Amino acid sequence: MRRGGRRPMSADPILARARRRRRLEAALPWLVTLAAFLLWEGGVRILGVPEFILPAPSAVALSIQTWWWPILENAGQTLFTTVLGFLLAVAFGLALGVAIGSSTLLYRGLYPLLIAFNSVPKVAVVPVLVIWFGIGTWPAVITAFLISFFPIVVNVATGIATVEPELKDVLRALGAKQTDIIRKVGLPRAMPYFFASLKVAITIAFVGSIIAETVAANAGIGHLMIVASSRFDVPLVFAGLVVTGVMGVLMYAVAAAIERRTTGWAMRGQDGTGLAVGG
Numbered sequence: 001m002r003r004g005g006r007r008p009m010s011a012d013p014i015l016a017r018a019r020r021r022r023r024l025e026a027a028l029p030w031l032v033t034l035a036a037f038l039l040w041e042g043g044v045r046i047l048g049v050p051e052f053i054l055p056a057p058s059a060v061a062l063s064i065q066t067w068w069w070p071i072l073e074n075a076g077q078t079l080f081t082t083v084l085g086f087l088l089a090v091a092f093g094l095a096l097g098v099a100i101g102s103s104t105l106l107y108r109g110l111y112p113l114l115i116a117f118n119s120v121p122k123v124a125v126v127p128v129l130v131i132w133f134g135i136g137t138w139p140a141v142i143t144a145f146l147i148s149f150f151p152i153v154v155n156v157a158t159g160i161a162t163v164e165p166e167l168k169d170v171l172r173a174l175g176a177k178q179t180d181i182i183r184k185v186g187l188p189r190a191m192p193y194f195f196a197s198l199k200v201a202i203t204i205a206f207v208g209s210i211i212a213e214t215v216a217a218n219a220g221i222g223h224l225m226i227v228a229s230s231r232f233d234v235p236l237v238f239a240g241l242v243v244t245g246v247m248g249v250l251m252y253a254v255a256a257a258i259e260r261r262t263t264g265w266a267m268r269g270q271d272g273t274g275l276a277v278g279g
Helices: 013-046 056-067 066-100 104-119 120-132 137-161 165-173 178-216 221-230 234-262
Strands: none
Touching: 013 056, 013 234, 056 066, 056 137, 056 234, 066 137, 066 178, 066 221, 066 234, 104 137, 120 178, 120 221, 165 178, 178 221, 178 234, 221 234
16 A cells, blocks of 8 residues: 555556456347347348248347237246246255255165156157146146256255265264254255256246147247247247247346355355256
């Protein structure tokens, strides 16, 4: 520090560079998205691609403006079924992940079954769900649940199972029970894995809902896209895809914000992104 308490001259440029970097990081997703849409628009116009093959973003935006109310209604239905299926997956996936991660016997017994079940294409399960529950909301909810359940189970089980055996031995020597180890060490250790899996699961849950809506629903974005494709209204089909992408990004942002507030201690020095195991 110089006399008079003034900061060193080198501090201001460093702070200015840090502020510019933060502004660039905040603007970069918008700039990349805008560039992608401009490239899409320019490519369609330059190459003269027919609208029924690949509509330009301007045509998709016009379709959203024209059909905004049906899109809004069907998007609300898709969001409802997706969030409900996702919440069920969180509840059951967290419980089963804790059980599998805490018990070697359960791990060895259930893991092959979980992997086999996850390998089954969910579109093949939808007709069975229609037989059981009929056409409507529940096939979409259950499909969203099934497709987002596995990443949560795998990541929670991985987080709990990676607690060091030496640490467990020390805690047992101090009188800790198995439930104490899971509650005070295993669950905190699994939280970064858990929230990483949530960011994966919420996005693929939309895939499950829309798969079911294209097969067995009378509402939702998937149903809207099927109706639009039957009329060869390709811009409306792409409008459904864009709206689904926006909902997925928003739900991902919600999960990421919750992760930063609850597991910030595990994310120091990182940018808040995480890769899930088994996603």
